[in-house]
Amino acid sequence: MTRFRNDLYTKALAALVLFNCGLSAAQTPTPAPQGAHKSRQAAPAEPKNYPAKQVQEGTALFRQYCSFCHGRDATGGESGPDLTRSKLVAADVDGDQIGPVIRNGRPEKKMPPFSLSDEQIANLVAFIHTQQQGSKAAGGHRGSGGRKGVDPEDLQTGDAAAGKQYFNGAGGCAKCHSPTGDLMGIASRYKGLELEERMLYPKFAKSRVTVTLATGQAISGTVGYLDEFTVGVINSDGVYQSWRTRDVKFKVDAPAEAHAELFNKYTDADVHNLMAYLQTLQ
Secondary structure, eight states, rough: OOOOOOOHHHHHHHSSSSOOOOOOOTSOOOOOOOOOOGGGSSOOOOOOOHHHHHHHHHHHHHHHHOOOHTTTTTSSSSSSSOOGGGGHHHHHHHTTTHHHHHOOOOOGGOOOOOOHHHHHHHHHHHHHHHHHHHHHHHSSSEEESOOOOOGGGGGGSOOHHHHHHHHHTTTTGTTOOOOOTTTTTHHHOOOOHHHHHHHHHHTTTTOOOEEEEETTTTEEEEEEESSSSSSEEEEEOEEEEEEEGGSSEEEEEEEHHHHHHTTOOOOOOHHHHHHHTTTOOO
C-alpha cells in the first residue's frame, strides 16, 4: 500500500520554526531556602537595544525564512507559535538559546536544522527580541483573532526567472506539469500560503493507478481503494472496479509522493524561486 507521508509536509514548509519550549533544568531558578530574604532575588536584566540597521536586516530575514510559520511580526502564524511570548526567547541572551535551535533544529517537532551565518542569526535574534520588547510595552495583547495568516507578499522573495529554469530543468517539474496546461492560471486560483502548500505537498491531488490484468489488458483511472489485499480503480466514466492485488499487476502515480521525494533535494532558494515563478502564472 502506498503510504502518503503527510508528516513530511510540515518539514518542507517549515521554513525556520522556533518552537515554544520551556527552560532547561540548568536555566530554572533554584528555589530559595525557607527563611531566605526575598530582597536577595536577582532583578530581571534590562532589555537590550539593538542597532536599527541590525533590526532592519533581521526583519528582512525573518519575513523570508520565518514568517511562513510565525507571522510577519513574530506573533504567531499558520503553524508556529507566538515568539513574543516564548519562554525560550525570554531566556535567550544574545542568541545563546535561539541560535542552537536554528542551527540544530528540533526533529521531534519536525523542524530541520538551518545553515545560517552567525551574522544572520544575530540579526534574527535582534528582530525577535525587539518584537518581544514591543509586545511587552503594548501589554502583550494579540486580540481575539488567534494565530495570524501569512500575507502573500511574505512569500514573494524569490527570483521568478530562476524558478522557471528550475521548473524546466533540475526540478523536473515540467515532466508532470505545464504552465499552459494544468498550471494555467494557478496564481489566480490560489494565493500566498495556499499556493505554496499545493506546490510543496499537493495532499488533495488524486492518485492514479494502472492495473494490468492476467490477459494483458490495462485499466487506468483514479485510485478508488488500495491496501495490501485489494486495488480499486474509478475509470473516466465513474465506474468502480476492484481486484485482488495478488491476481494483477498495478502501478500507482501518487503526486503527493513525488513531491515528498523532493523535500531532501530542495534548497531554500529553490522553494522561493519556484514560488515566485508560480505567482507569474495568472
